[in-house]
Amino acid sequence: MNRKKDDQCYDLEQMEKWLENYFLDPLTSYCDMTQFRIDLYETEKDWIVEAVLDDFKSAELSVKVEDMKLIITARKQTLSTNIKKIRTIDFPFPIKNQKVCAFFQNGILEIFISKIDKGAGNNRFITLP
Template identity: 60%
Template sequence: MTKKKDDQNQDVDFDLVEKWLENYFLDPLTSYYDQTQFQIDVYETDKEWIVEAILNEFEASEIQVYIEEEKIIISASKYPPSPDQQTRIRTIDFPYKINQQKVSASFSNGILEVFISKTEKGSGKNRFITLP
């Protein structure tokens, strides 16, 4: 396995990341949850990971993004709650602790985007990400 150090001296195992992406997109549960909860896509740029969730039925105030160790937990529930609607939730497991990275999010036109920096450090704590 090849390791490359980025600007912040974090070890990133690219073979592990490649395997993680392959497993995520080939997992049959990913398609099932895309249809029953909400659709998620994961993109990579040179500087960040972008998790995109399609949440057309919700307002920004009805969405929560929580970072826990190496997980992003996205949940959405209508307000006011009604008996026929349940909370929709998706969890994305990353191959390294993303709570140590800078994470931000935006919500526009029914699309939530969560940005996980590859180079900028975060607090190192589990936390909710505030939507603007």
């Protein structure tokens, strides 16, 4: 499905600047060490966020779409410890209007934000299979 440039949900130049700032931000690597590592990728059809969560199971993770934010929470509770790690990724456009799906396998959480398909248009949690 081809889309016209003016039908896109984001400004391409603004997105390029956002990605550049994200990867050049020195606090990003600090946050990776204290919380969990994330990577951002772009394909023709999707923005992809990958989170490395080796120490967690699928049931211990939650993914929330909130306006222009993606919030990933990992929570592990045992008798002796309570571990909670959160990463928030701010996008330069509203992702709540896009189709978002997530998959967790082998310690890697992959979240796909569609450039083409529209979503529910509201803040929501994304169900992990």
